[in-house]
Amino acid sequence: MKGSRRLGLGAVAAAVILAPGMAPTPSDAPAAPVTQTATRAVLRPPIQQRLIPFGATRRRQMAHYSQLHYGTASWRLHPRGIVEHYTATRSLRSVFATFRSNAPDPELGQLPGVCAHFVVDRDGTIYQVVPLWVRCRHTVGLNHRTIGIEHVGLSDEDVMGNRRQRVASIRLSAWLADRFDIASGDVIGHHESLHSRFRHELYAPWRCQTHGDFRRVTMDRYRALLNAQLAGTDADTGPPDWRPSSC
Numbered sequence: 405m406k407g408s409r410r411l412g413l414g415a416v417a418a419a420v421i422l423a424p425g426m427a428p429t430p431s432d433a434p435a436a437p438v439t440q441t442a443t444r445a446v447l448r449p450p451i452q453q454r455l456i457p458f459g460a461t462r463r464r465q466m467a468h469y470s471q472l473h474y475g476t477a478s479w480r481l482h483p484r485g486i487v488e489h490y491t492a493t494r495s496l497r498s499v500f501a502t503f504r505s506n507a508p509d510p511e512l513g514q515l516p517g518v519c520a521h522f523v524v525d526r527d528g529t530i531y532q533v534v535p536l537w538v539r540c541r542h543t544v545g546l547n548h549r550t551i552g553i554e555h556v557g558l559s560d561e562d563v564m565g566n567r568r569q570r571v572a573s574i575r576l577s578a579w580l581a582d583r584f585d586i587a588s589g590d591v592i593g594h595h596e597s598l599h600s601r602f603r604h605e606l607y608a609p610w611r612c613q614t615h616g617d618f619r620r621v622t623m624d625r626y627r628a629l630l631n632a633q634l635a636g637t638d639a640d641t642g643p644p645d646w647r648p649s650s651c
């Protein structure tokens with residue numbers, strides 16, 4: 405969180421620009437020189453809360469999963485990155501049902517069930533599904549460090565070609581990046597996961613596991629839009645710090 409590095413309300417009020425020809429009166433003049441560089445904060449987009457049950461059993465399962473795959477038995481998340489996904493279905497209802505069910509995932513057969521922190525619907529509505537301090541299973545090798553954002557859609561182009569969904573997604577990622585001090589280069593697509601600097605997977609058969617959603621070409625465009633949204637903030641908008649993958 406970076407709120408402490410920004411100007412307080414008093415300093416903002418003191419920085420009001422006077423019209424040409426208006427001399428500052430003693431009451432207009434700042435009490436002290438402003439020495440900090442003002443940075444803009446990204447506004448929180450509208451978010452609908454649709455939290456799924458994530459009680460003691462599921463948290464215990466997440467801690468056990470973390471022990472097996474990351475080496476620490478914790479379900480708590482301290483976000484360092486964001487992973488973008490699409491659902492491969494147009495049904496928002498089926499996405500919620502899958503996340504709620506806490507069933508072993510069909511691909512790898514482990515508990516807890518899969519989830520993401522947010523779902524962005526076709527009309528641009530953002531739903532929060534899991535609290536940001538809880539780990540969710542959305543990307544092998546990165547669940548211990550990243551927030552997961554799902555988009556209802558059938559392909560990268562399906563999501564990025566939908567203006568309302570794209571704009572909502574960029575606003576959400578920008579707000580999260582600003583809030584958690586996440587570099588825009590650490591906002592990645594699922595398909596880029598093997599090259600993330602945070603990738604860590606102890607279970608050998610999954611070491612090279614990834615999915616095809618949100619490829620590099622899509623994410624280069626996404627990050628350019630994200631950087632435009634982060635302009636004027638003190639966010640790190642440099643290029644991604646990719647790690648070589650032997651996969």
Ligand SMILES: [Zn+2]
Pocket residue numbers: 488489490542594615617
């Ligand atoms: Zn994915």
